[in-house]
Amino acid sequence: MKKDFKEFKEFIYEKKVGVVGIGVSNIPLINFLVELGAKVTAFDKKEESELGEIIIDFKNKGVNLELGEGYLSRLTGFDVIFKTPSMRIDSEALVKAKQEGAYITSEMDEFVRYCKGKTYGITGSDGKTTTTTIVSKMLQQEGYKTWVGGNIGNPLFAQIEEIEESDKVVLELSSFQLMTMNVPIDVAICTNLAPNHLDMHKDMQEYIDSKKNIFLYQEFDDVLVVNRENDITYKFEKEAKGAIREFSSKRELENGAYYKDGILYLEGKEVCKKDDIIIKGMHNVENYLAAFIATKDDVSIESMKQVAETFTGVEHRCELVREIDGVKYYNDSIASSPTRTLAGLKAFNRKVILIAGGYDKHLDFDPLVCEGYPYIKEIILLGATKEKIKKAFKDFEINKGIKVNISEVDSLEEAVNKAKSLAIKGDIITLSPACASFDMFANFMIRGNKFKEIVNKL
CATH class of the missing domain: 3.90.190.20 (Mur ligase, C-terminal domain)
Structure with missing residues (x-):
């Protein structure tokens, strides 16, 4: 069961809250926390002159600012800290704050914790954005009010009270966003995994472990979708609590989504022909297969086919x-x-x-x-x-x-x-x-x- 957002409103009221990073996702977050009655301090390594007019707005709303060189040294004395996704949880400033008793979280963690709508979470090394977009378009085609967020779309936490139980929510989730995730996602999709972001992660194992958080906290009636042809994601099945669904571009799957002889199938039924898909490449065939098997409870084959044959792709992707x-x-x-x-x-x-x-x-x-x-x-x-x-x-x-x-x-x-x-x-x-x-x-x-x-x- 998802938590009632009233709990968060009562919890955050008059708390001393630090928000690290004055970026695209954190600006609406800061405004929302102020509306909820929190005492907010915003932190950023940029100077005031680099941040522009938003600083004037924040000052008018009573937001305290800690900017410039050494800004994290002043991250002390807070009840709650919202970290920016790329900030490691084991960074010196956050470790110190946690020892002081601060509750460390992020916009995405709290959104998933309190969101009433059915949530689809998509992660992987490649194909996240395209798969996220395909899933959202198929849900929209079926007639659902659909919200898109995470790494793409809009920051959603500030809109959480507008999201109804009948709505669908589609989130693209990076390894950085998942590192602290400890709440269940209704339908988790892992497109594939290969070495990536090893400049930010200690090693490949830490990268894999962060991705696992998309399904490790699921309940028995939740769903995990994995790529049967990716050795890493296939092994996730052993640790999953929820229902497993597979997709494959290389073998026939009786209960999955698969590609065979130029045709994409969902549980044995033809959805569309490969040549009719506008966005080309086998990687996009796999993205569609993942989306088909993930949404089969909510989307008709007709809607799936319609999106596959009309969606022209996402900017900056071939x-x-x-x-x-x-x-x-x-x-x-x-x-x-x-x-x-x-x-x-x-x-x-x-x-x-x-x-x-x-x-x-x-x-x-x-x-x-x-x-x-x-x-x-x-x-x-x-x-x-x-x-x-x-x-x-x-x-x-x-x-x-x-x-x-x-x-x-x-x-x-x-x-x-x-x-x-x-x-x-x-x-x-x-x-x-x-x-x-x-x-x-x-x-x-x-x-x-x-x-x-x-x-x-x-």
Whole structure:
């Protein structure tokens, strides 16, 4: 049973509350906590001048501010602390605050704890956003009022009292959001797992353990959806309390969702043909299969088919930008890991000119090289990882005798111009970096938008 939100309102009233991070999700959270009568202090490493007009609004509402260098040293004396998702629970400031007796939580933890609507939680290394969007569109197609949040959509905690029991809620959940999650999610979906975010997690095991929290606290009548073809997620079944549902792109599943001979099936019934799905690639077939089996209690096959045959995809995910002189330019900026880039490469039925490289998340690029080389005509490298990726391809050439042509550049603009000079009619150029953006851009969206801007000026 979900808790009554009245409990939270009574609990938070007049409490001293610290909110770490004045970002997109925490601004509505801070405003909401003030409305509920909490005494709020907002913390951020940015200075007042960098945060803009929101600071004036907060000051007018009586929000205390702790900003700039050393801001976390002042995280003391609070009853409740809402952490930003990327802040590790074992950070010195939070450990100290917990020892002082503070209740440490996050916007997403409290939302799931008190949300009345049926909640679908989606996690994984790749495919989270697309699967989240597909699930939400199918529920909307069926006629449900549907709320989308977590890593995408809108911060939902401030709207929690508007959400009815008959509504559906779809959440994209990252490993950082899940690290502290200890409440049940009605339907948990894990699309796949592969090494990712190893710059933030201590090791691969910690990354996997954080993902497990999406299902570890479920009840017996909850549902866990796993990828039968992913060794890591398949093992989750042994620890699950709720009902297990599987999807597979490689084998027939009597009680699951599966792909066979060009057709996507749900428990033996045809939903749609692969060629009729607008967004291409086997990774998107898997995303649809996960969505079908997850929503089968709430969505008809007709609604599933309608979405599959009309949904044109999410921005920055194998997004066609334009065609110039017979050359197509694709923006796949979301691909911030080698496995994600591989999935994108395999969606094209020919070798492509690949623009890759970026921030170093301490991931192994060997899978990209060993599995990706048949799909790469030329690779153009930039960013902090360019030498690391180049070494992986050179080592492969020495060991296997297979050479991939490599160019190195210093900027995204230079990369696009280089790709244009290499391309001939019929070629595909794709920005699919296999790395995060933080060495050159604040996030993958800004990187993708910059790429589109450069391409549209060609």
